[in-house]
Amino acid sequence: MSPLRSNFPVGSPRWATRRTQWHALGLTDDDLAKPKIAIVNSSSGLAPCFSHLDPIAAAVKESIEAAGGVGFEIRTVAPTDFIMSAGGSGGYVLSSRDLVAADIEAVVEGAQLDGMVCLASCDKTTPGQLMAAARIDVPTLILACGYQSCGRLDTGERVDIEEVFLRAGQVASGGITVDALCDMSSRAITSPGVCTGMGTANSMHIVAEALGMTLPGTTPVRANSEPMWRAVRASGAAIVAAVLADRRPRTILTPAAFENAVMSVLAVSGSINTVKHLQAIAREAGIEADVYRVFESCMDFIRPLSAVRPNGEDSIEQFEDAGGALAVLKQLGDVVHGEAITVTGETMAERVAGAVVHDEKIIRPLRDPRGGHPTVVVIRGSLAPDSAIVKLSVTEHRRPVFTGRARVFTDAPSAIAAIENAVVRPGDVLVLRGLGPVGTPGMGMASQTVFALGGAGLTEDVAVVTDGQLSGLVNKGIVVGEVRPEAALPGPLGLVADGDRISIDLTARRVDLLVDDAELARRRPADPVVHNGHTSWLSAYANQIARG
Template identity: 65%
Template structure:
């Protein structure tokens, strides 16, 4: 065990009532007095029986607990809510998914701060658990190690094609258009997942695991990794000694997740053409740190002259397994050279640069030169989205994307999808879907089904799509501007768009504009409260979403819960 310079904060004065009552509780669990005086570590386990993302976490938690004990600590497993997009997006317009990220962070805070635990090890799995855990680490500022628990294995179809859940997600939208049969879809569904872990591909979960390593919050060389791989189990076994050493060195998240670390993380996301959802999650994590970091501006600045150096499915032909074998995150960071700040600390206490020197790099997968000149994640500004909007482009397609057309406005995803299927959405139009933002749904609704419906109808290249809703972290077809802020449920440009208004989008110029004159804009803003449509998913008073909708910050500030001046 690393020698501690100070008494762990979890150790109350001997003889005090707090000491006596906690000793009584822990003696009843079978611990002796020596064990009770050890540093106490929260093993944060977002286990759930709802999805395979979490199916293996209980066994990992036991391995981590043993590693903590062997290192001289005492591990206590704590549970949190476990948001899973594909299952929990079914209710209340999908609002419980993104808002569940914040519940994860507050679940952790309540236990770690309430019990005055000394550190934590977080088992990172599905899309929202990793950012929620990193938010809690930054907020509590107790020494923390993230263990990435890996991606799932996938299967093959009768014709030999590889299939994963993201392909099921996309192809389900083609069923209504007759582009795929019901039996074909069922076969894909039957074979897409063959083991525990998060979705394959460079979606949000794998992107956020990579972010955790680039921020310095994991053991170097541990992301991405297949669930139940040797690398994953080695990371679990190393977590105990790492967190005890971090406590001894007072190596807190505020010393690891610095502005330099966030710059490294943004650079890494761009290099792997990661999920666009990483933008809001990084913004939310940054908001919990004591540092002044504007993540949207980092994506704009770094993405202007930096592009992807690998093309992982669905961005290109490389599987996540091949990327993992090629060196993964550590190889990407090494390949990025002086674009990475090598002086950033990692949770192990070593400098990031020291961990990169011996990293293997497979040149066939992780390229020396960018596959395109600029980032595939494009932050948009303009009179339609003065705060921000986001476009996700393909790695391989580098043509200019411009579009100007009249708006066709819808207030719900089902309404928009039905209009497409009825042939009411015409080539040359800009399909506007609003009311899906963090307050409008509330909790942020998923708009990807509309993208897939446009693709199935053959309209992807003929109709632009703009929305304040959440999009899949993967490549979108055609011109799609998502996560527009201010959202349509508050006074702002998106909320005042009417059918027939001209909208102009220029991805190369990073602009999206509502082409109405100033006097008309001002008039609509003044009368917005009288003309706003009712919410599709109004929050029930007193419910979690009711609390969330009244406290959530705008999306461009990470959609975290509102801070007071005292914070």
């Protein structure tokens, strides 16, 4: 067993002051020699995603103590898209992922704790926790804290927050009344936990399991269910064993593990946001991997094996009952990298060998997928030389080629107003730029603009190209998101003008600006973009991104 980094020589000033403070918390001298584990809790009263985490943190602490460790609960920022996207043009959402990682680093590294159990909840907490784990490289267990239950309308139709989000875009066009929307809203959430669809939260919980950073068979899971509480009770023994074995994240987060995660995202038709999150985690792990290229490679042979709402009609409960993430890995068969190590010391092959697929209609084998095309599609081209992402549904088929004239907007409200006033017409390509990590700053949300197109009945007749981020649930129409380089950095997106022709070819995986190089050179500004020196978190985040 390696010596615990949290222990200092007896009689030293560091030992004495830690003993003094921890003695005041009720710890004994015997406790001071035990593994010291951070319980990373993003509890918050802002949203149901986090409202049930405090009892979970307390139970994890008991589990750690029963396993021979000492648990210290620490708190981080609690990012929630639906609430925190209101300010800063939506920039506080993605940037808070990095705040989660920094919060964890400051406490766990500053205190030299020995390991951590991270309570995974809403969209940005899981990637932030994984980034921190990879960065500080202390034994870490990701504990998924579950998805919320949803309600039903008087018609018996299921209704959840994703459906409320989608239908709200139809109010302006008369597609739904405010009273009907309020009725949906009042019924949509009936328990704590993350959103019920295969959005970013559930996708990232599955990613954590595919990476080997969770207990086996624990994602996705109903919030406050017995399976969730079983994982909570088992978490203490697992993390203490990982600490004593010195099983660090960088031994788990290998290129093979990342490829397993990418294949799992494609198999469950997961959120497009997983791409940038996995890239950020890989960077923190010190892996020189281009996750975008890994997606492009795996897109050639991985098809969706499940179709959870909004990708199809299956519910997340049916997916969990069919076997969840571990069943998906089982159905992927020989393409899974079985040699990858997990946080419990098992190989992924050993975990998968014990998996059971309870319903092959819900989670199909690789030889018999639910759809014939990849649903998370990385594309490139003259308008997105570094990459962009398109999300497709499992069941719907889009026309593979769309060519139209650009309608350029630099903020979402202007674009939505243009849609509602019929300025945006069938055949247009709506270009919404300035929403990237530097331009917003922090990366703005383009989803409301996409939903406004749906409300106006233009989903199939107007394409969207944006450097902003999209809800993990957006898969209507042709929407090219997260164009890189973003418009605030040197590149073609910032040079697009009204009337320019843009071609999107999903078969060729290209998005091209049909303007000659000489004209683009004429438009290019002589002076580089200067980023502001304001002291807000968003300004600091933008400057950090701009520096690379």
